[in-house]
Each structure stands twice: as C-alpha cells, then as structure tokens.
C-alpha cells in the first residue's frame with residue numbers, strides 16, 4: 231500500500247519508481263485478494279526488482295547504512311547472522327540483487343532453498359504466511375531516503391534484506407521460519423493468530439540469543455536499527471528474559487517505541503523445536519475442528 235503525502239512520518243521520499251506502475255498495482259491488488267476464489271497463485275504477488283531504477287543516492291544510502299551498522303554488528307550480532315551475511319555475499323558496494331548470478335537468491339538456493347521475492351508493499355497476513363510456507367520471503371525493494379536513515383516507520387530493503395535474509399542461510403532457522411509460515415497459514419483461530427504474531431515479533435523481529443556466554447542480536451528490527459541495537463543489549467530499561475514459547479506468546483507488544491522486554495534464545499535449535507511442537511498442536515487442533523464449522 232502506497233503512503234499518501236498526509237501519512238508521511240519521515241523526511242524525504244521513497245523511490246516510488248521502483249514499485250509503482252501497472253505491474254506493482256496488479257501485484258498489490260492480487261495480494262489483497264489472495265485466498266479468495268480465483269486468487270490462489272501466490273507468485274502473482276511478486277514483482278521484478280527493476281534494479282536500474284535505483285538512483286546514485288539510493289546506493290549511497292545503502293553504503294552508509296551498511297558501513298555504520300556492520301561495524302557494530304561484527305562484535306554484537308549472532309555468529310549465525312554474520313556467517314549468513316557472508317555466505318549470501320551481502321556487501322557494502324551495492325544494494326543487493328534479487329536476481330542473477332551474484333544475487334542473494336543464487337547463494338540462498340544452494341544453502342537452504344529460501345528465496346527473497348520483491349513485493350510492491352504491505353501484504354495481508356495470510357498472504358505473507360503463504361509466502362513463508364513456500365520458503366519465499368516477501369521483500370520490500372525500495373530503500374529509505376537519505377534524510378531518514380535512522381528511522382523509517384515501514385520496512386525497506388535495508389530492513390528486509392540486511393535485517394532478515396542472512397538468517398535464511400542457516401538450515402535450522404530456515405526450517406523454523408517455514409514451519410512458522412505453515413502453522414500461521416493453517417490456523418484461523420484469532421487466539422492462535424495473535425500468539426503467533428507475538429512469537430514472530432519477539433524472535434524474527436526482536437530476538438536475542440546467547441552465544442559463548444554473551445547476549446547477541448539476531449532479530450531484524452534490532453539488526454537493522456543503529457539506535458535500538460545498542461538499547462537492546464545495554465539499556466537498563468530492557469528486561470531480557472529467557473525464551474519460553476508460551477511466555478513469549480502471552481506477552482503483548484507495542485510497535486512505536488524501543489522494546490522494554492526481549493527474549494533470549496539459547497540456540498536456534500531451541501526455537502525450531504518449540505515451533506515444531508506448537509505447529510503439531512495446531513495441526514491436531516485443525517484436525518479435530520473442521521475449518522468451516
């Protein structure tokens with residue numbers, strides 16, 4: 231969904247040439263209706279990256295963001311994130327390619343089979359889950375304007391690729407995220423939908439993990455945020471709780487300020503196993519109650 235001028239909460243403009251036009255509008259329309267009769271082909275929500283549409287200023291924004299954040303992450307991010315970033319060839323020199331021999335997708339295909347697919351804007355929840363269930367990550371291709379490098383109230387390619395995608399190179403996290411997508415797609419119970427949204431928030435977006443006795447960052451909202459990445463690790467206003475699936479699912483969150491509660495994993499295996507057992511519970515529940523009862 232494109233923002234109108236009146237909705238703007240940040241300085242500068244997104245490069246709308248990257249997502250506007252008939253292809254972008256058709257994909258967004260399809261995404262909005264996905265799941266309704268006649269709208270069952272998820273590939274129709276994807277668009278091309280149109281790489282030549284990036285401006286020199288867009289590339290400069292990427293380099294600035296990459297440089298200042300990667301230096302910090304080298305000592306504060308999970309090793310799984312850092313090794314994933316290396317293995318998908320995430321570099322400062324250019325905004326990542328989604329297609330072609332040097333694309334993140336070319337590397338990911340060999341590692342875990344995950345792919346990043348360009349989308350024109352926000353996807354409804356079920357559409358988003360349908361993508362994850364196929365090991366496809368809906369990816370915003372625009373990048374924040376240089377006037378708003380510190381904060382953008384919506385995802386951009388720095389958040390989506392730099393923040394999320396390196397973990398998709400890890401086989402354990404890769405399995406977790408697909409299982410999450412399948413489970414979230416399956417359930418129509420608002421109780422579980424809310425719990426699953428909380429799980430996503432406190433892990434994929436804002437998760438911490440203990441490695442070698444130290445707490446490290448892995449959630450994309452922390453990885454891609456210079457301000458919150460430091461706050462998450464060092465502020466005495468943050469309560470860092472041990473990860474427990476039911477506790478996480480019972481914790482509500484707010485989106486418009488730094489997070490006061492974060493959860494710390496002991497390993498990604500812990501997250502995968504917890505998700506597998508939750509998914510089994512949801513599958514059992516779905517088997518007992520017909521979907522349209």
Ligand SMILES: [Fe+2]
Nearest residue numbers: 385435450451
């Ligand atoms: Fe995200």
